[in-house]
Amino acid sequence: MFPTDGFRALxxxxxxxxxxxxxxGRVVYTRQALPAVLPINFSLDTDASVLLCTSPGSDLVxxxxxxxxxxxxxxxxxxxxxxxSVVVTGRAGVVTDRAEHERLTQTxxxxxxxxxxVVFVRIESEMVTGRELNGGLSTP
Amino acid sequence: MFPTDGFRALxxxxxxxxxxxxxxGRVVYTRQALPAVLPINFSLDTDASVLLCTSPGSDLVxxxxxxxxxxxxxxxxxxxxxxxSVVVTGRAGVVTDRAEHERLTQTxxxxxxxxxxVVFVRIESEMVTGRELNGGLSTP
Numbered sequence: 001m002f003p004t005d006g007f008r009a010l011x012x013x014x015x016x017x018x019x020x021x022x023x024x025g026r027v028v029y030t031r032q033a034l035p036a037v038l039p040i041n042f043s044l045d046t047d048a049s050v051l052l053c054t055s056p057g058s059d060l061v062x063x064x065x066x067x068x069x070x071x072x073x074x075x076x077x078x079x080x081x082x083x084x085s086v087v088v089t090g091r092a093g094v095v096t097d098r099a100e101h102e103r104l105t106q107t108x109x110x111x112x113x114x115x116x117x118v119v120f121v122r123i124e125s126e127m128v129t130g131r132e133l134n135g136g137l138s139t140p
Numbered sequence: 141m142f143p144t145d146g147f148r149a150l151x152x153x154x155x156x157x158x159x160x161x162x163x164x165g166r167v168v169y170t171r172q173a174l175p176a177v178l179p180i181n182f183s184l185d186t187d188a189s190v191l192l193c194t195s196p197g198s199d200l201v202x203x204x205x206x207x208x209x210x211x212x213x214x215x216x217x218x219x220x221x222x223x224x225s226v227v228v229t230g231r232a233g234v235v236t237d238r239a240e241h242e243r244l245t246q247t248x249x250x251x252x253x254x255x256x257x258v259v260f261v262r263i264e265s266e267m268v269t270g271r272e273l274n275g276g277l278s279t280p
Contacts, residue, residue: 006253023218028168028175035168035210037177039225041218070175078163078181081252085179112221112273113146133252 010130015086016048018073018130025073027052027092027123029064036063042071043109050088050123051104053111061119064092071123076133084132090124150270155226156188158213158270165213167192167232167263169204176203182211183249190228190263191244193251201259204232211263216273224272230264 010018019025027038038060043051050071054060069092076083095101104120111118150158159165167178178200183191190211194200209232216223235241244260251258 024214024216024223026166026177026212026214028177030170030175034208034229035170035175037166037168037210037212037227039212039214039216039223041216041221068174070177072166072177072179074164074166074179076164076179076181081181083164083179087177089174 007131007133010084010086010132012128015088015128015130016044016125018075018084019050019086019088020044022073022075025050025071027060027064028070028072029067029092031059031063041109041112045108045122048125048128049090050125051108052121052123053109053115053118054121055111055113055115056117056119061094061121064121065094067092069123082133084130086128086130088123088125088128090126092121092123095120095122147271147273150224150226150272152268155228155268155270156184156265158215158224159190159226159228160184162213162215165190165211167200167204168210168212169207169232171199171203181249181252185248185262188265188268189230190265191248192261192263193249193255193258194261195251195253195255196257196259201234201261204261205234207232209263222273224270226268226270228263228265228268230266232261232263235260235262 024039024041027040029036040052045051071088074085108120164179164181169176180192185191211228214225248260
């Protein structure tokens with residue numbers, strides 16, 4: 001049952017299952033000392049890491065390569081005030097191994113932007129948390 | 141027309157119009173030195189600031205009161221690979237003025253969680269940026 005505070009914590013497996021259902025998430029990082037957030041399409045690798053596809057010289061790569069970031073995804077229904085959110089926190093890094101890069105050109109995400117060259121960025125799923133908000137309006 | 145890199149920057153007014161269309165956004169901040177992100181329902185005040193409704197002693201209030209945060213919202217269509225995203229960056233602060241708090245109990249956002257007491261947090265819209273991704277699949 002849902003606790004009285006309105007939401008239920010999801011375990012790691014539930015989190016990863018929810019994450020696999022949506023095509024877009026948001027990378028959360030720091031840029032010039034300010035909080036920054038970028039929505040981007042992604043996929044999950046078989047080790048549960050988050051994979052992004054971007055251009056080699058992008059601002060994103062410069063900002064997050066080698067840095068701990070958060071990656072968030074969610075779905076909410078305003079009519080029922082219900083939904084879920086998942087956050088993966090871990091170190092991001094450009095995939096530099098050539099064979100790995102080749103594998104990901106076949107199985108990894110495709111950028112929604114037209115790119116001439118691509119690199120893949122992997123976000124390790126070191127911490128995975130999530131919660132589900134149960135629907136229904138309560139007396140405030 | 142859309143530039144060849146796939147997206148168009150939105151001006152401040154366009155950003156605020158898009159933001160007004162969705163019920164949920166994400167607060168992006170730092171917690172224990174790590175990037176943190178929390179989806180939450182919100183509304184826009186008449187001065188274009190972002191208003192949140194939360195409990196007085198919440199982790200969120202402790203983390204962001206008086207701090208510069210980012211607030212992000214978006215809508216994406218995976219089938220057409222199109223959508224938009226808007227980020228408001230500015231200082232967050234609990235609304236302490238009693239008359240202002242009263243006004244917001246009538247006109248401000250209502251928490252999706254059952255709360256006994258509420259405080260409102262205002263995020264000043266000091267910086268508002270946004271972009272629109274045009275749809276269509278290009279040759280990779």
